[in-house]
Amino acid sequence: MKVSLILACAGKGTRAGFDKNKLLVTTNGERVLDKTLSVFFKSGIIDEYILACSKEDYDLISSLYKNECKIVLGGLTRTESVTNALKEVTGDIVLIHDGARPFVTEQIIKDCIDSAIKFGSGITAVPSRDTMVKVSGENIVDYLGKDGVYNVQTPQAFNFQKIKNAYAIAGDKTFNDDGEVYLNAYGDLRIVKGSVNNIKMTYAEDFSPTNNSEYHFGTGFDCHKLVENRKLILGGIEIPHDKGLLGHSDADVLTHAIMDAILSGAGLRDIGYYFPDTDENFKDADSIKLLEKVIDLAKEKGYKVQSISAVIMAQKPKLLKHIPTISENLSKVLNVEKENIGISATTLEGLGFVGREEGICVSSNVVLVKI
Numbered sequence: 407m408k409v410s411l412i413l414a415c416a417g418k419g420t421r422a423g424f425d426k427n428k429l430l431v432t433t434n435g436e437r438v439l440d441k442t443l444s445v446f447f448k449s450g451i452i453d454e455y456i457l458a459c460s461k462e463d464y465d466l467i468s469s470l471y472k473n474e475c476k477i478v479l480g481g482l483t484r485t486e487s488v489t490n491a492l493k494e495v496t497g498d499i500v501l502i503h504d505g506a507r508p509f510v511t512e513q514i515i516k517d518c519i520d521s522a523i524k525f526g527s528g529i530t531a532v533p534s535r536d537t538m539v540k541v542s543g544e545n546i547v548d549y550l551g552k553d554g555v556y557n558v559q560t561p562q563a564f565n566f567q568k569i570k571n572a573y574a575i576a577g578d579k580t581f582n583d584d585g586e587v588y589l590n591a592y593g594d595l596r597i598v599k600g601s602v603n604n605i606k607m608t609y610a611e612d613f614s615p616t617n618n619s620e621y622h623f624g625t626g627f628d629c630h631k632l633v634e635n636r637k638l639i640l641g642g643i644e645i646p647h648d649k650g651l652l653g654h655s656d657a658d659v660l661t662h663a664i665m666d667a668i669l670s671g672a673g674l675r676d677i678g679y680y681f682p683d684t685d686e687n688f689k690d691a692d693s694i695k696l697l698e699k700v701i702d703l704a705k706e707k708g709y710k711v712q713s714i715s716a717v718i719m720a721q722k723p724k725l726l727k728h729i730p731t732i733s734e735n736l737s738k739v740l741n742v743e744k745e746n747i748g749i750s751a752t753t754l755e756g757l758g759f760v761g762r763e764e765g766i767c768v769s770s771n772v773v774l775v776k777i
């Protein structure tokens with residue numbers, strides 16, 4: 407059973423009001439179209455990708471996706487775009503999806519395909535939360551209610567021969583979506599459970615980084631002893647001082663606290679688990695390299711660092727002037743904007759082991775965003 411995907415990307419994104427097609431806009435560090443495609447790529451169940459785009463976007467979209475997708479020119483309406491893309495389909499089942507719906511899930515994709523195999527069609531839909539009405543001008547002219555009233559989404563999956571035939575029957579008429587084209591031809595159409603998160607990015611506010619995102623918080627703490635004849639490394643930067651931190655690795659206490667914060671936010675084990683101090687490989691290790699591994703571990707679990715904060719507790723040296731350099735270095739390694747990295751330093755007013763300059767502690771918090 408060969409499965410093809412048509413991704414409708416040939417719109418202009420007029421309502422979003424950007425200076426380019428909304429699908430090419432980056433939000434939360436990722437292009438909308440990359441995010442949408444990545445869900446299908448990761449699912450591993452699509453055999454053929456056909457992407458319909460406008461003339462204006464053709465060169466850019468080809469340069470980005472031509473290795474994975476067949477790129478075709480869309481039309482003035484979505485119906486026309488899908489009609490053009492259908493000509494290229496060679497699969498038995500075809501999924502049709504809006505490029506503007508990056509929050510589709512693998513489960514929805516699978517359910518649509520299963521439905522199309524069993525019933526000929528599978529249309530993602532969710533029950534309407536609100537009462538739906540029909541409006542003409544300023545007046546409500548009919549109550550559709552909410553019982554049995556659904557909001558239709560994509561993907562929509564079909565038996566390819568049947569949807570091809572349905573489009574032939576439809577002629578030049580414009581339809582709301584592919585499901586309606588199918589319904590028009592066969593009089594039956596099967597729904598599949600969608601998700602309220604599977605929104606179509608339509609207005610500028612849908613692109614706000616705080617919208618539609620799932621955030622996770624992590625916390626980390628570390629402490630190392632200050633001794634003579636060791637370098638003092640904080641956030642990968644060597645700080646001039648007459649003492650340094652003792653440890654199996656380079657004892658970069660700041661980086662370690664950040665690593666534990668990221669790991670905890672991602673629901674993973676702590677740094678001692680991944681980088682045990684009994685392992686000779688980590689002797690004198692550059693902690694920044696270990697941080698890079700932690701970022702990869704978090705990424706494998708589907709997380710990206712959104713922001714970091716840390717407080718360094720040290721009686722000496724004065725860290726104020728080094729903090730911008732440390733932040734800049736961490737910003738590069740973490741691929742997080744500098745304004746999303748907040749590092750502060752404090753003495754402990756001479757109290758305790760930190761006050762006696764016997765050690766330095768760091769406490770860190772991180773916000774991770776689900777990618």
Ligand code: CTP
Nearest residue numbers: 414415416417418419420421482483484505506
């Ligand atoms: N689409 C398409 N061809 C068109 C119009 C739309 O392939 N002629 C695609 C869009 O790129 C989008 C999807 O259909 O992925 C859903 O359409 P919509 O959200 O309306 O996107 P736009 O048409 O781009 O936005 P607007 O209506 O605000 O201009």
Ligand code: MG
Nearest residue numbers: 417418419484
């Ligand atoms: Mg449109």
